[in-house]
Amino acid sequence: MVAAEENPESFFAAAPPLRDADAFAARLAEFLARNSAGIREGGRRRIVCVTSGGTTVPLEQRCVRYIDNFSSGHRGAASTEYFLKAGYAVIFLNRRGSCQPYCRFLPDDSFLKFFDVDAESKVQVAECHAPVVKKAIGDYCKAIEGGSLLKVPFTTIFEYLQLLKLVATSISSIGPRGMFYLAAAVSDFYVPWDSMAKHKIQSGGGPLDMRLSQVPKMLSMLRNQWAPLAFCISFKLETDPDILIQKADMALNKYKMNIVVANLLATYKEEVIIVTDKERSTIRKINKDEDLEMQMIKILSQNHSKYICGITNECNQSPD
Amino acid sequence: MVAAEENPESFFAAAPPLRDADAFAARLAEFLARNSAGIREGGRRRIVCVTSGGTTVPLEQRCVRYIDNFSSGHRGAASTEYFLKAGYAVIFLNRRGSCQPYCRFLPDDSFLKFFDVDAESKVQVAECHAPVVKKAIGDYCKAIEGGSLLKVPFTTIFEYLQLLKLVATSISSIGPRGMFYLAAAVSDFYVPWDSMAKHKIQSGGGPLDMRLSQVPKMLSMLRNQWAPLAFCISFKLETDPDILIQKADMALNKYKMNIVVANLLATYKEEVIIVTDKERSTIRKINKDEDLEMQMIKILSQNHSKYICGITNECNQSPD
Numbered sequence: 255m256v257a258a259e260e261n262p263e264s265f266f267a268a269a270p271p272l273r274d275a276d277a278f279a280a281r282l283a284e285f286l287a288r289n290s291a292g293i294r295e296g297g298r299r300r301i302v303c304v305t306s307g308g309t310t311v312p313l314e315q316r317c318v319r320y321i322d323n324f325s326s327g328h329r330g331a332a333s334t335e336y337f338l339k340a341g342y343a344v345i346f347l348n349r350r351g352s353c354q355p356y357c358r359f360l361p362d363d364s365f366l367k368f369f370d371v372d373a374e375s376k377v378q379v380a381e382c383h384a385p386v387v388k389k390a391i392g393d394y395c396k397a398i399e400g401g402s403l404l405k406v407p408f409t410t411i412f413e414y415l416q417l418l419k420l421v422a423t424s425i426s427s428i429g430p431r432g433m434f435y436l437a438a439a440v441s442d443f444y445v446p447w448d449s450m451a452k453h454k455i456q457s458g459g460g461p462l463d464m465r466l467s468q469v470p471k472m473l474s475m476l477r478n479q480w481a482p483l484a485f486c487i488s489f490k491l492e493t494d495p496d497i498l499i500q501k502a503d504m505a506l507n508k509y510k511m512n513i514v515v516a517n518l519l520a521t522y523k524e525e526v527i528i529v530t531d532k533e534r535s536t537i538r539k540i541n542k543d544e545d546l547e548m549q550m551i552k553i554l555s556q557n558h559s560k561y562i563c564g565i566t567n568e569c570n571q572s573p574d
Numbered sequence: 575m576v577a578a579e580e581n582p583e584s585f586f587a588a589a590p591p592l593r594d595a596d597a598f599a600a601r602l603a604e605f606l607a608r609n610s611a612g613i614r615e616g617g618r619r620r621i622v623c624v625t626s627g628g629t630t631v632p633l634e635q636r637c638v639r640y641i642d643n644f645s646s647g648h649r650g651a652a653s654t655e656y657f658l659k660a661g662y663a664v665i666f667l668n669r670r671g672s673c674q675p676y677c678r679f680l681p682d683d684s685f686l687k688f689f690d691v692d693a694e695s696k697v698q699v700a701e702c703h704a705p706v707v708k709k710a711i712g713d714y715c716k717a718i719e720g721g722s723l724l725k726v727p728f729t730t731i732f733e734y735l736q737l738l739k740l741v742a743t744s745i746s747s748i749g750p751r752g753m754f755y756l757a758a759a760v761s762d763f764y765v766p767w768d769s770m771a772k773h774k775i776q777s778g779g780g781p782l783d784m785r786l787s788q789v790p791k792m793l794s795m796l797r798n799q800w801a802p803l804a805f806c807i808s809f810k811l812e813t814d815p816d817i818l819i820q821k822a823d824m825a826l827n828k829y830k831m832n833i834v835v836a837n838l839l840a841t842y843k844e845e846v847i848i849v850t851d852k853e854r855s856t857i858r859k860i861n862k863d864e865d866l867e868m869q870m871i872k873i874l875s876q877n878h879s880k881y882i883c884g885i886t887n888e889c890n891q892s893p894d
Contacts, residue, residue, distance in 0.1 A: 465782070
């Protein structure tokens with residue numbers, strides 16, 4: 255345990271290997287090549303990795319029970335839409351079954367797969383839903399066909415961190431034009447695979463005592479080794495307002511994040527605080543029909559521009 | 575903890591109160607009145623409570639983290655369809671977001687709400703999906719309009735057990751014509767509400783030690799107090815074949831179940847073992863397009879008939 259907490263590499267060494275890792279690496283390379291190549295109007299293409307949804311921690315190798323983190327994935331899905339609109343290419347690293355871009359007002363992502371959208375984009379749905387459904391399908395197809403959105407699903411903490419490492423080490427090739435928007439709710443504690451019960455834990459023997467190890471803090475790895483020049487934004491979600499800012503500042507300094515977005519479970523849809531080493535600015539939802547993410551992505555994109563400018567002197571450029 | 579383990583009532587006393595309990599009780603009473611009243615062809619109406627999906631165990635009162643049980647809810651959803659087909663009225667006590675009756679081949683239940691099915695039942699979907707989608711919507715509407723299906727969602731172990739108790743004490747009014755088909759994956763361990771962390775558990779302090787209390791075995795309450803005459807079928811899911819039958823026999827005797835359905839995580843879709851005090855019969859899937867639940871419900875319904883006959887002398891009757 256202690257070893258894993260001190261040394262992230264031993265976490266990876268002990269983790270169950272990623273399925274289809276080679277196939278994913280190939281898809282990722284193809285996506286990065288297509289989107290980072292060439293000069294786009296207003297400057298070279300930026301690529302953001304948006305992580306979204308909660309990770310699970312299996313309690314048994316043949317998993318019946320697991321610990322999960324609350325996260326609808328709504329923030330990550332909404333942010334992905336606004337990053338694409340702002341001209342970013344987006345790697346959407348998302349929890350299987352969590353909220354998907356352009357599907358926030360639809361029952362489910364796979365919903366889309368069940369429709370034919372013809373020339374007149376006729377969709378047989380109830381009148382009241384028709385407009386939003388048509389728009390969602392239109393925007394979704396545009397993003398997919400444009401090749402600027404790559405969706406990558408995960409479920410467990412083991413899958414998530416291995417995928418994040420693969421993405422990060424690849425994105426490092428575009429230096430400061432790469433961004434990490436780490437909105438996923440990542441487990442703080444886990445049961446190392448090798449010390450995990452092989453079969454379903456049996457009840458009947460009185461209370462169950464569990465010792466969970468700390469998940470190594472991968473933000474340091476991301477910042478210092480995987481993608482040292484990338485613009486990194488992490489999130490701090492708390493339920494206790496008294497410790498929120500203090501925790502955000504800690505994350506900012508300890509992991510050298512460029513920005514920490516601080517929010518409370520009770521109000522995260524209405525208000526966030528953007529924390530940098532220079533300032534703290536609170537963003538509030540203005541009207542209920544507007545996504546808070548619209549304002550957030552605008553500000554974060556501007557900060558990213560300044561950052562790129564400072565490092566490469568490619569200044570005064572819009573993302574696309 | 576110890577108290578809660580020995581005395582189920584203290585579990586309920588300490589549980590967070592059910593939301594809209596009165597509204598639910600009213601819906602339940604109305605459903606039971608409609609479906610238990612009157613003589614149906616071949617005998618009086620039977621009512622089964624099908625429980626489905628996994629329960630969650632919150633680790634914090636303002637829940638960010640929780641322990642979940644693996645269960646797609648496919649078995650409960652499929653069984654509900656066959657119980658309805660066999661003439662039962664069904665109370666479908668299901669995990670929010672789990673697999674829903676008639677939607678097993680659809681992306682999501684709420685999917686249905688997005689369609690208009692007109693006179694020609696025209697639905698604008700891809701040709702290949704059109705038939706299954708149309709059939710699903712047709713069967714679903716029939717069951718809902720017929721008033722013989724009541725869907726009741728839950729998420730936490732606290733909601734599940736309080737709802738089960740409400741249903742059971744109500745169904746007891748129809749004696750042996752009531753059935754419980756307990757397919758839900760119910761947590762064995764939980765954190766009592768009053769001993770639960772109020773805020774998000776903080777990381778950084780090294781490993782996390784958790785003591786989980788045993789959930790009181792409510793099958794005894796169901797059998798002995800809530801619905802003493804109901805026909806009770808419980809499930810035993812294991813990952814280790816060596817202990818499966820032994821665990822099933824234990825459940826049968828300890829909780830006086832009428833039937834225990836034993837299955838292994840690796841093969842539960844292809845094979846189950848029906849365990850009674852008289853016999854053990856293995857049911858296997860014959861062809862891949864056929865639901866195992868079709869055979870299961872036929873056999874369970876026959877056993878239910880014998881049971882009713884033995885108690886009330888209402889014999890040789892089909893469920894409807």
